[in-house]
Amino acid sequence: MCRTKHISNFTIAACLAFPLVACGYTAGDFGRPKPQYTNSSYWPLLSQAAKAWREEPQSFGGTTDDERELRDRSWHFLMPQFPQNRFDELMAQMRVDGILPPVTGTVKEIYINMLLSGDPFKSLASRFRRLAEDIEADRLLIADFKQIYARVVEGDRVRRRSLEHVHDLTEAERLDTFARIDENIALNKWVYRDLCYRIEMYRYALERLVLMGPMREAIYAERGLGTLSIECQAGPFGGANLKAAGSGKRLITK
Numbered sequence: 001m002c003r004t005k006h007i008s009n010f011t012i013a014a015c016l017a018f019p020l021v022a023c024g025y026t027a028g029d030f031g032r033p034k035p036q037y038t039n040s041s042y043w044p045l046l047s048q049a050a051k052a053w054r055e056e057p058q059s060f061g062g063t064t065d066d067e068r069e070l071r072d073r074s075w076h077f078l079m080p081q082f083p084q085n086r087f088d089e090l091m092a093q094m095r096v097d098g099i100l101p102p103v104t105g106t107v108k109e110i111y112i113n114m115l116l117s118g119d120p121f122k123s124l125a126s127r128f129r130r131l132a133e134d135i136e137a138d139r140l141l142i143a144d145f146k147q148i149y150a151r152v153v154e155g156d157r158v159r160r161r162s163l164e165h166v167h168d169l170t171e172a173e174r175l176d177t178f179a180r181i182d183e184n185i186a187l188n189k190w191v192y193r194d195l196c197y198r199i200e201m202y203r204y205a206l207e208r209l210v211l212m213g214p215m216r217e218a219i220y221a222e223r224g225l226g227t228l229s230i231e232c233q234a235g236p237f238g239g240a241n242l243k244a245a246g247s248g249k250r251l252i253t254k
Contacts, residue, residue: 047098054101059180066151067184073145074187077138077194078102082114102190108197112205127209128217135202135224142195142231149188156181192235199225199232 051058063071078096080088094100115127159177163169206221 044097050099056098056101057179057182057186058098059176059183061176061180063180064152064155066148066155067180070145070148070152070184070187073141073148074191076141077145077191077198081134081198082110102186108201108204111201112208115205115209124209124213125215125217128215128221131202131205131209132217132221132224135221135228138195138198139224139228139231142191142228145191146231149184152184156184189236192232192237195228195235196232196237199229202228 048058075096079092091100095102115130159181163174163177166173202221202225206218206225209221210218
């Protein structure tokens with residue numbers, strides 16, 4: 001049933017995911033699941049088959065330390081901040097692992113709803129502080145990601161130059177080298193797309209919080225948001241995906 005060529009990606013995901021929903025999930029560093037039989041043995045095979053079916057580039061050679069760290073750190077941005085249920089979390093994990101095609105974007109109301117959940121009489125100042133802390137965490141993590149990606153890019157330059165000096169280079173080796181380079185570029189673009197969407201989500205939350213109660217604590221969130229927006233604008237898309245957050249309009253800061 002799950003092999004039909006015309007069936008939707010969602011149906012394929014359902015066929016693959018339902019037997020795994022009951023499996024345990026333990027988050028490791030940066031939100032990446034800790035190695036288990038499902039994600040270390042079974043899922044890589046599904047990922048290879050799915051990418052081949054979608055005709056996406058995939059390499060089979062060993063990864064460098066920087067490439068492994070780059071992939072580990074990408075999970076923070078590619079996994080949903082607030083998964084609604086185990087199935088949604090599983091779908092996101094399958095996208096990051098390559099079993100499902102990458103999907104970018106989020107419902108911008110999710111974050112403000114999370115901030116306002118719980119005690120309705122809780123001070124708005126604590127909400128502003130939580131917003132500022134989340135923005136700062138993303139700023140620090142994207143800075144580290146960018147530094148690691150710069151080292152990965154330099155390694156890819158060496159790969160390209162080395163192709164001219166490898167004796168008896170086979171076509172399979174050449175294709176695998178370019179597939180790895182394409183994978184690295186695609187991952188960087190995906191992370192920055194999701195970063196830009198996160199900034200839109202933060203901006204949406206900040207505007208609503210200010211409407212509810214303008215407070216001095218909003219200044220720190222707005223300043224942090226401005227700094228994080230620069231990271232998006234300096235990314236591979238030049239901030240093209242950044243709407244309200246990249247508008248340059250200020251709410252409070254003079």
